[in-house]
Amino acid sequence: MLMTRNYFGFIPGYALFWGVFAIALLLFAYRIRQLLQYMFLGQKETGYKSWGKWISTTFAYVFSQLCQLKNFRFKKDRAPLGHALMAWGFFVFVLFYFFFFILAQGFGFAGLENTGFFYYFAWVMDFMAVFIIIGAGWGLIRRFIIRPARLKGGQTIEAFIILLSVFTHPFAFLFNQATVIAMGEAPAGLGHTILPPFSSWLSHLFTGSALTVIQNWHIAFFWTDWLTVLLVLVYIPYSRYLHVIASIFNGIFEPRLPKGALKPIDLEHAEFLGIPTIDKLTWKQNLDLYACVVCGNCQEQCPAFTTGKPLNPKKVIQDLKKQLLIAGPDLVKAKAKGEPAPENVNVTLAGKVILEDEIWACTTCGACDTTCPVWVKHIDKIVDLRRNLVEQSILPETAKATLQSIERRGHPWRGTTLNRTDWAKGMNIKTLAEDPKVDILYWVGCTEALDERGIKIAQSFAKLMQQAGVNFGILGTEESCCGDPARRLGDEMTYQAQAQKNIEVLKGYNVKKIVTGCPHCYNTIKNEYPQFEGNFEVIHHTELIGDLLKQGKIKIGKGDYGSITFHDPCYLGRHNDIYRQPREILKELPGTKMVEMEKNRKRAFCCGGGGGRLWLEERIGQRISENRIDQVISTKAQLVATACPYCLQMFEDAIKTKQAQDTLKVKDIAELIAESSAK
Numbered sequence: 149m150l151m152t153r154n155y156f157g158f159i160p161g162y163a164l165f166w167g168v169f170a171i172a173l174l175l176f177a178y179r180i181r182q183l184l185q186y187m188f189l190g191q192k193e194t195g196y197k198s199w200g201k202w203i204s205t206t207f208a209y210v211f212s213q214l215c216q217l218k219n220f221r222f223k224k225d226r227a228p229l230g231h232a233l234m235a236w237g238f239f240v241f242v243l244f245y246f247f248f249f250i251l252a253q254g255f256g257f258a259g260l261e262n263t264g265f266f267y268y269f270a271w272v273m274d275f276m277a278v279f280i281i282i283g284a285g286w287g288l289i290r291r292f293i294i295r296p297a298r299l300k301g302g303q304t305i306e307a308f309i310i311l312l313s314v315f316t317h318p319f320a321f322l323f324n325q326a327t328v329i330a331m332g333e334a335p336a337g338l339g340h341t342i343l344p345p346f347s348s349w350l351s352h353l354f355t356g357s358a359l360t361v362i363q364n365w366h367i368a369f370f371w372t373d374w375l376t377v378l379l380v381l382v383y384i385p386y387s388r389y390l391h392v393i394a395s396i397f398n399g400i401f402e403p404r405l406p407k408g409a410l411k412p413i414d415l416e417h418a419e420f421l422g423i424p425t426i427d428k429l430t431w432k433q434n435l436d437l438y439a440c441v442v443c444g445n446c447q448e449q450c451p452a453f454t455t456g457k458p459l460n461p462k463k464v465i466q467d468l469k470k471q472l473l474i475a476g477p478d479l480v481k482a483k484a485k486g487e488p489a490p491e492n493v494n495v496t497l498a499g500k501v502i503l504e505d506e507i508w509a510c511t512t513c514g515a516c517d518t519t520c521p522v523w524v525k526h527i528d529k530i531v532d533l534r535r536n537l538v539e540q541s542i543l544p545e546t547a548k549a550t551l552q553s554i555e556r557r558g559h560p561w562r563g564t565t566l567n568r569t570d571w572a573k574g575m576n577i578k579t580l581a582e583d584p585k586v587d588i589l590y591w592v593g594c595t596e597a598l599d600e601r602g603i604k605i606a607q608s609f610a611k612l613m614q615q616a617g618v619n620f621g622i623l624g625t626e627e628s629c630c631g632d633p634a635r636r637l638g639d640e641m642t643y644q645a646q647a648q649k650n651i652e653v654l655k656g657y658n659v660k661k662i663v664t665g666c667p668h669c670y671n672t673i674k675n676e677y678p679q680f681e682g683n684f685e686v687i688h689h690t691e692l693i694g695d696l697l698k699q700g701k702i703k704i705g706k707g708d709y710g711s712i713t714f715h716d717p718c719y720l721g722r723h724n725d726i727y728r729q730p731r732e733i734l735k736e737l738p739g740t741k742m743v744e745m746e747k748n749r750k751r752a753f754c755c756g757g758g759g760g761r762l763w764l765e766e767r768i769g770q771r772i773s774e775n776r777i778d779q780v781i782s783t784k785a786q787l788v789a790t791a792c793p794y795c796l797q798m799f800e801d802a803i804k805t806k807q808a809q810d811t812l813k814v815k816d817i818a819e820l821i822a823e824s825s826a827k
């Protein structure tokens with residue numbers, strides 16, 4: 149039944165249909181244009197390629213709702229399922245409105261309603277309407293009654309309007325269909341014998357009513373249905389509904405970088421470092437701000453937020469978005485006139501919009517980026533804010549001293565009495581200067597070479613390689629800090645100087661393959677040195693130990709460590725997806741039982757040492773490492789194994805502070821296997 153063929157007073161249905169549609173589209177387009185203008189105030193982005201792969205992956209994630217369902221946990225968080233139900237319903241509804249409202253009602257393709265296609269679609273829609281009601285009803289209850297911590301601050305009028313519109317709209321649809329059935333104009337196909345169950349059931353409410361009454365109800369529901377759709381359309385760009393569009397583009401335009409890598413700055417030509425003001429974000433960083441749906445997943449996973457620091461990744465994104473929307477109109481006007489950005493609105497971000505304590509609290513652990521369902525990147529913005537602070541020399545004293553140490557001595561351990569080869573004394577380990585013809589370079593890293601506790605990892609791993617007959621060498625005094633702490637503390641200049649110096653040395657010895665026990669060195673050399681034409685095959689020591697065990701070149705002796713839990717280092721796990729190898733190695737230890745912490749693998753909790761934080765004071769809130777050690781203690785494990793010298797050091801301190809030395813030990817996997825194979 150075509151509503152658009154009716155007259156409403158003297159107004160033809162067509163005019164009403166297209167009139168309100170045109171107004172809605174104009175309001176929608178007006179705001180989208182504004183948002184695009186603000187977005188493209190941003191700086192250029194480069195490096196886009198492999199379009200097919202990114203488009204197909206994004207659509208696969210969105211349509212399957214894996215982007216949400218990856219966070220589903222049956223006992224802890226079922227909200228992603230609610231979102232998936234709403235989203236699947238939304239996709240089907242969009243198709244329905246295209247075919248049966250725009251084409252059928254708008255363009256008069258009345259025949260569409262008399263096809264088997266319509267019949268089957270009506271069935272699917274019937275179920276989808278119920279899915280959406282369940283999903284949105286669940287969302288309303290969670291957000292406004294249960295109020296989980298991660299939605300704190302998100303119970304806004306906006307969220308209410310969105311959920312209410314999503315919740316009520318399917319009712320209008322179902323009643324619209326019910327009146328059609330009650331009028332005896334049920335969807336065609338299969339001889340009208342089996343009708344869509346929910347709308348069919350609702351049609352009984354009209355039994356006994358006169359046809360004209362039902363027709364009037366039908367008109368009312370049809371227009372309620374259509375007007376709700378148009379209201380939602382208009383509300384999309386004015387609210388966080390925007391994520392339904394922005395998130396798809398955000399996925400497609402994800403930076404083509406390895407997961408753990410930061411973008412380099414072209415220091416020779418850069419007019420500014422990092423993001424001093426909102427117009428200095430790139431357009432893709434602005435798109436991130438539009439995509440955020442304020443779900444709070446990042447907040448929930450953030451170790452800094454969890455331990456009471458002022459940093460909340462969700463708030464960082466929302467604060468930047470607010471600033472973009474505030475400054476946007478004046479910046480667009482100034483740009484159009486070719487005038488400089490007005491300083492009263494284009495305020496300094498670091499210290500004003502995002503506070504310094506927020507900026508320095510980040511460990512760059514990647515929990516936020518990994519959990520975000522809409523591909524928002526937080527670390528790049530936080531490091532960009534640090535870059536700007538460093539440019540102005542506004543940084544904590546300890547960070548300053550660390551950076552100076554890297555610059556002057558080539559390592560961040562300013563108080564160390566060791567030199568780079570002390571750990572190898574008496575071990576008969578050659579340097580590449582002595583013999584460059586090795587199969588693999590052992591990149592020791594500053595912490596395993598220069599920290600009293602860290603050197604035990606280097607010694608253990610070197611012994612394992614010697615036992616297995618690996619032909620390896622070290623750089624010795626020619627090795628210098630890989631630059632990870634400098635880059636993540638925001639000092640891109642020092643980082644690039646370190647990277648270039650190291651690449652030159654490595655190329656000088658024609659190094660092809662590198663093994664390291666430090667996930668930070670691993671990530672930097674593997675994922676970031678290619679930005680400076682340093683291309684090497686890099687493996688982590690857990691990968692090499694695992695291979696040597698499989699080949700029988702390392703023999704496991706006794707184990708008997710009792711109960712062991714494994715802590716996933718962020719730069720090994722989340723940033724580089726190495727989860728399996730460490731666990732496989734630990735399972736080889738006889739007499740040892742592996743227990744998992746609740747927060748493991750992708751959801752692992754940071755040790756607190758990444759992002760240069762190993763060298764900064766942790767003044768606010770609980771120490772992140774102590775929180776993680778509490779998680780270890782709750783497993784009743786006697787030993788926490790790790791595969792990173794930063795984690796090891798953080799946990800040694802935390803165990804001492806908690807006076808748990810008698811019941812809990814921390815060891816690197818290399819130490820455990822070396823001990824076991826020596827027995």
Ligand code: SF4
Pocket residue numbers: 446449450451452453459460461509510511512513514515516517526527
């Ligand atoms: S990287 Fe880690 S510490 Fe930094 S904001 Fe994200 S979750 Fe928080």
Ligand code: SF4
Pocket residue numbers: 439440441442443444445446447461462465516519520521522523524
């Ligand atoms: S940034 Fe991502 S995870 Fe964080 S609130 Fe926004 S959508 Fe959710």
